[in-house]
Amino acid sequence: MIHKTCKVLMSGILAFGILLNSAGPALAEEGAGIPDDWPQAPQLMGDxxxxxxxxxxxxxxxxxxxxxxxxxxxxxxxxxxxxxxxxxxxxxxxxxxxxxxxxxxxxxxxxxxxxxxxxxxxxxxxxxxxxxxxxxxxxxxxxxxxxxxxxxxxxxxxxxxxxxxxxxxxxxxxxxxxxxxxxxxxxxxxxxxxxxxxxxxxxxxxxxxxxxxxxxxxxxxxxxxxxxxxxxxxxxxxxxxxxxxxxxxxxxxxxxxxxxxxxxxxxxxxxxxxxxxxxxxxxxxxxxxxxxxxxVDVAEKDTRYLTGQDPGLFPDQLKDAAPFLKLDPSDYVVLPKSADFADTTSDYQMSGNGEDAGTVKYYYGGYPVGSAKVVVDVTEEKYIFPVHAAVSGENQAAGENAADETSKNGESKSEAAEKNLDKKGSQEEKKSHPLHTFFIVIGVILGIAAALFAAAVIRVRILREKRRRQKRRKYKR
Structure with missing residues (x-):
């Protein structure tokens, strides 16, 4: 269920992704000149x-x-x-x-x-x-x-x-x-x-x-x-x-x-x-x-994008989703052997292709050397651990204090404590679980995306009708 939910949520992010590109950091210029310390190439005879x-x-x-x-x-x-x-x-x-x-x-x-x-x-x-x-x-x-x-x-x-x-x-x-x-x-x-x-x-x-x-x-x-x-x-x-x-x-x-x-x-x-x-x-x-x-495999080297790290590397719209994102472990960059991965710079770009949550592009001296997709980490333990850990801790304390005691209605205090904590845990889960905020963010994103899409469709129809009218006037002449 969690895996399906994540796919639905990411579809929402990706539908809006292309609109966020302009809000991200400026990209290094594509096709920038080869860096000065690039390895010396051989002389060729062909044209x-x-x-x-x-x-x-x-x-x-x-x-x-x-x-x-x-x-x-x-x-x-x-x-x-x-x-x-x-x-x-x-x-x-x-x-x-x-x-x-x-x-x-x-x-x-x-x-x-x-x-x-x-x-x-x-x-x-x-x-x-x-x-x-x-x-x-x-x-x-x-x-x-x-x-x-x-x-x-x-x-x-x-x-x-x-x-x-x-x-x-x-x-x-x-x-x-x-x-x-x-x-x-x-x-x-x-x-x-x-x-x-x-x-x-x-x-x-x-x-x-x-x-x-x-x-x-x-x-x-x-x-x-x-x-x-x-x-x-x-x-x-x-x-x-x-x-x-x-x-x-x-x-x-x-x-x-x-x-x-x-x-x-x-x-x-x-x-x-x-x-x-x-x-x-x-x-x-x-x-x-x-x-x-x-x-150089970037998922191993670029710890800035690891799950749970500072979400400041992602756009504001994805800060709540950051704990659920990671770099694709199969992606890599190509660097001179004299260079170190620490010498690279990177930019994060949202994506609208429906397959990932964006791309991190890497540059060496401003020259593009590869990229890595940002994908959803759907490890199930990630979603349940924060809530269960907190509730389990409270349950343990309550159980120790209420051992072998009985309440007025016939329930043991440990049972009553367990019920209260389950109720409290459920409420806390709704309030504090990262996915709760995530749902709200995605709802807003989808709403804006739907509105912009509808506006775009209307604009296209207006332009088409305008062209048809122009063609009719041209033929009448």
């Missing part, structure tokens, strides 16, 4: 690159990461993401004439696929990500959305949702088009989202895969991952867990690489490289990330 920590999104290194470049086949990471989000792996793809023949001669393909052939989504995905099959990407696009232009729009919409501001896709495979471009930063954002999917992680770390003979092809088709930093590759890198290669004459070599060590997972993107510099630059950046940075 653009980025090193991002996947869990926190912290950018550890960037070089021209917002400049637009042609991505080539690393485009297929977005294609794979949309396929996994919209399809199951056992769906069958029927290849159209365009998917097989409307691709550049001599480009990478799965091979032995003709118009009308069918493959499962699983086999097609492995063919696209390992063998970089361009007909596979085309077939996936048509299967997901019906035609290539519609799929390209899906790609662009998803990119915008992820915060990609300098990306525009026109096809699913990355074959050259002047209007098909991205940035190192945007590709890191797309890759970070793709890594949240376990099926994607499984595919990109696979070194070899075989498409067994079927009704359309009597021979096995062998797929080998083109990424040479995976186990057995020419540039094998300890901790590499996958990635995607790309190449066209206009894009040059492009590369996305994922690696994990000591609880830190890195995403490295390099654009417009000449071979084999894409692998050499990636190795240098990954070494830099693992050698110079550390993971």
């Amino acid at each position: 653009a690159a980025i090193l991002m920590e996947a869990g926190t999104g912290t950018v550890l290194y960037e070089k021209n990461s917002y400049e637009r470049h042609y991505p080539a086949s690393i485009t297929k990471i977005m294609t794979a993401l949309l396929a996994l989000e919209n399809c199951s792996m056992d769906e069958m793809i029927t290849f159209s004439h365009n998917s097989v023949y409307d691709i550049d001669p001599g480009c990478s393909i799965i091979g032995d696929i003709d118009e009308g052939d069918q493959l499962s989504m699983e086999k097609t995905m492995y063919g696209m990500m390992l063998n970089s099959g361009n007909e596979a990407a085309y077939g996936i696009a048509e299967h997901v959305s019906g035609d290539l232009p519609s799929f390209a729009e899906m790609m662009n919409q998803r990119a915008r949702e992820l915060g990609c501001l300098d990306t525009h896709f026109v096809n699913a495979n990355g074959l050259h088009n002047d209007d098909h471009y991205t940035t190192a930063y945007d590709m890191a954002l797309i890759s970070r989202e793709a890594l949240k999917n376990e099926e994607f992680r499984k595919i990109v770390r696979t070194v070899r895969y075989t498409i067994e003979p079927d009704a359309y092809c009597g021979e096995p088709r062998y797929m080998k991952n083109h990424h040479k930093m995976l186990p057995g590759g020419d540039y094998e890198y300890p901790g590499c867990i996958g990635g995607k290669t790309g190449y066209t004459l206009r894009a040059n070599q492009t590369l996305v690489t994922f690696a994990r060590r000591n609880g830190i997972e890195l995403i490295c993107v390099t654009l417009n490289e000449t071979s084999p510099n894409q692998f050499l630059d990636t190795k240098a950046l990954l070494d830099y990330g693992f050698d110079q940075f550390q993971r």
Whole structure:
């Protein structure tokens, strides 16, 4: 019951959370420059690159990461993401004439696929990500959305949702088009989202895969991952867990690489490289990330937000709720190994996403290094201990003084004392229990939130009606 009550209460807090953001402390500027004592980065040969920590999104290194470049086949990471989000792996793809023949001669393909052939989504995905099959990407696009232009729009919409501001896709495979471009930063954002999917992680770390003979092809088709930093590759890198290669004459070599060590997972993107510099630059950046940075679990280090601590770190509206809040123990920040957690600063932001009670954002020298969600601590003992402890203490004293004595109405004094204390305890519980004040606060918050929401709805309707009238006047003219 307590757990359900807490969820209801937190829903009320979160519904109002977005309105409280303006009342909180000013945030350090997002995207602030790298601190002066940031570890010295290696010199790279490519035109653009980025090193991002996947869990926190912290950018550890960037070089021209917002400049637009042609991505080539690393485009297929977005294609794979949309396929996994919209399809199951056992769906069958029927290849159209365009998917097989409307691709550049001599480009990478799965091979032995003709118009009308069918493959499962699983086999097609492995063919696209390992063998970089361009007909596979085309077939996936048509299967997901019906035609290539519609799929390209899906790609662009998803990119915008992820915060990609300098990306525009026109096809699913990355074959050259002047209007098909991205940035190192945007590709890191797309890759970070793709890594949240376990099926994607499984595919990109696979070194070899075989498409067994079927009704359309009597021979096995062998797929080998083109990424040479995976186990057995020419540039094998300890901790590499996958990635995607790309190449066209206009894009040059492009590369996305994922690696994990000591609880830190890195995403490295390099654009417009000449071979084999894409692998050499990636190795240098990954070494830099693992050698110079550390993971710090904030729930262990930031005692200011521990349950029962001074609620002054939270907004006034949450002071009564503070005893029931804690930092998510799975969240962490990434800091230079030369830095200490005490060197960070933080800001608390209320949230309106319905999943948590806000976020604590952390900064090192004004530079964002990670965040932690504030969640409700629903440990049942927390709610019952303050009241039961007080009542139990009084019961013990009363019991000692009234032992073996009998009242006029036939009750023992200990029984009478127990009844009186139960009644008193019940009254005190209503008055002093933190949840009592908590209920009042939430009631006020919900009332204000409901009023503001109603006002917002009315305003939207008025604006819509105003636009309709303007359009009618325009058409009449």
